[in-house]
Amino acid sequence: MDGSGWVSLRPDGSFVPQLLAASRDRRGLDCAGADVDAADLRAACLAVGEADPFGLRLAGATVTGGLDLRTCAVPVPLRFESCAFTDPVNVQGAELHELVISGDPAASRPATLPGLVAIGVRIDRDLVLSGMVFTGDVATGDARGRSASIWLTEADIGGSVVAAGTRILPATGRALHAERVRVAGNLRLTRGFHATGELRLLAMRLGGSLDVMDARFTPADGRALDLAEATIGGSVFLLDSVRTGGAAASRAGSS
Structure with missing residues (x-):
């Protein structure tokens, strides 16, 4: 890291004063694997x-326990880089400026997250989940x-x-x-994105483009x-790679 x-x-x-002090210095806090x-x-x-306003930026942490920001208002960017989470993150009903939870797909220690619950969340800018490994099955009712x-x-x-290499x-x-998600910009599933379950985007309203490039879908349920009923304002790209331009790889049918 730089x-x-x-x-x-x-x-x-103490952790909290250190993270806030790093933010005021417009820097991130590198935890080097610490809990x-x-x-x-x-x-x-x-x-x-x-x-x-630079926001809170955390790297290399193992976050123990469930991060619960339900209905919270956080008006600065939240960025978690190369962190491992032991429990799902819950931002249901929250109002956030930006949320970045990212990792390096080539790292020997993957950045893992058992689940993200963001029902009804409002994010002013981007939601970035690139390079993460999601492993959980979260039931919400x-x-x-x-x-x-x-x-x-x-x-x-x-x-x-954005979910590149996710x-x-x-x-x-x-x-x-x-279902019924609204995205003002683009939805990007690219650079080695892989999902073993269905992506249900029923009645999605997408202002920009849907980019599915170099992605694999191997759902067990078909x-x-x-x-269905999605509205896409921009283009739709379904390519196995930017270079070859072939169809995106899918073991089961898609609709």
């Missing part, structure tokens, strides 16, 4: 009055008992949704449940991509 953009977590100091309690991370997110790794039902995203690997449920 040393000029990060400060190292001091194990003898961070989700309750402390929540406290930092709710203390954004002590942060800079929102879809007749069905589970999914990522929930975006009735979410409102003011920018784009792997969504639910054991039994859907990969993405996003449906890869449900776009």
Whole structure:
């Protein structure tokens, strides 16, 4: 990592003041694999009055416990880079400026997240989930008992949704449940994106383009991509790679 953009977590100091101080210095906090309690991370997110508009940026942490930001308002960017989460992240009904949860797909230590619950979330700018490995089946009661790794039902995203190199690997449920989601920008599933469950985008309203390039869909239940009643304002790209221009790979049928 670029040393000029990060400060190292001091194990003898309190986490919350260090993260807020890094923000005021317009830098991120590098935890180098250290454990961070989700309750402390929540406290930092709710203390954004002590942060800079640069936002809160955390790297290399193992976040223990469930990060619960339901109905919270966080008006600065939240960026978690190369972090591993032991429990799902819940931002249901929250109002966020920007949410980035990203990792390096080629890293020896994958950035993992058991699930993201973002039903009814409002994000002013982008939702970025690139390079993450999603492994969970989260049931919310929102879809007749069905589970999914990522929930975006009735979410409102003011920018784009980007999942480049992301792997969504639910054991039994859907990969993405996003009925009636509104995305003002683009939806990008690219650069090695892989889902082993259905992506349900029923009645999605997408202002920009749907980019599915260099992606694989291998759902066990026979449906890869449900776009019924979706409205797409831009183009639709379904390519196995930008270079060859072939069709996107899918083991099962898509609609």
